[in-house]
Amino acid sequence: MGRHQAVAKTYRRVQPVDWGRSVHRRRYMRRELTSVFLIAYALVLLFGLWRLSQGEAAFEAWRASLSHPLALLGHAAIFIAALYQTISWFQVMPRTLPDSQVKPASITRAGWAAAAVVSVLVLALVMLGGGK
Numbered sequence: 001m002g003r004h005q006a007v008a009k010t011y012r013r014v015q016p017v018d019w020g021r022s023v024h025r026r027r028y029m030r031r032e033l034t035s036v037f038l039i040a041y042a043l044v045l046l047f048g049l050w051r052l053s054q055g056e057a058a059f060e061a062w063r064a065s066l067s068h069p070l071a072l073l074g075h076a077a078i079f080i081a082a083l084y085q086t087i088s089w090f091q092v093m094p095r096t097l098p099d100s101q102v103k104p105a106s107i108t109r110a111g112w113a114a115a116a117v118v119s120v121l122v123l124a125l126v127m128l129g130g131g132k
Contacts (some may be wrong), residue, residue, distance in 0.1 A: 027088070030084070030088075030122050031084070031085065031088045032087075033081075033082040033105075034082070034084055034085040034088075035085070036081075037077060037081035037082070038075075038078070038080065038081065038082060038085065041075075041078045041082075044074075047062065047110045048062050048063075067077075086115065090108050090111045090112055091108065093107055093108060094107040094108060
């Protein structure tokens with residue numbers, strides 16, 4: 001190495017001390033935090049699938065564990081997080097189409113309508129097709 005070789009300097013952006021006080025940043029961080037709850041629920045379902053692979057007794061034990069008060073509290077927290085995620089996503093949806101000729105309120109309503117239709121279809125499939 002030469003004596004006068006240039007050393008690359010890494011750019012370091014200055015972060016203001018009060019960066020977390022912004023309403024928009026806090027809302028964004030809350031929305032991102034909900035993903036932790038959704039990952040937890042995905043892990044619960046994967047664990048149930050693993051227990052199903054171990055046999056009927058193991059699966060029924062897993063299902064029985066879901067009726068424990070802590071499990072019910074966890075499911076309530078996950079439901080609230082999923083509901084917040086859904087609401088915030090539909091509020092953000094019009095911003096994903098900045099040059100759209102459609103009014104933002106129409107985009108949000110279309111998203112809610114699509115979610116309602118899919119929810120009713122899934123509920124109908126569960127109620128009609130899959131019970132004991």
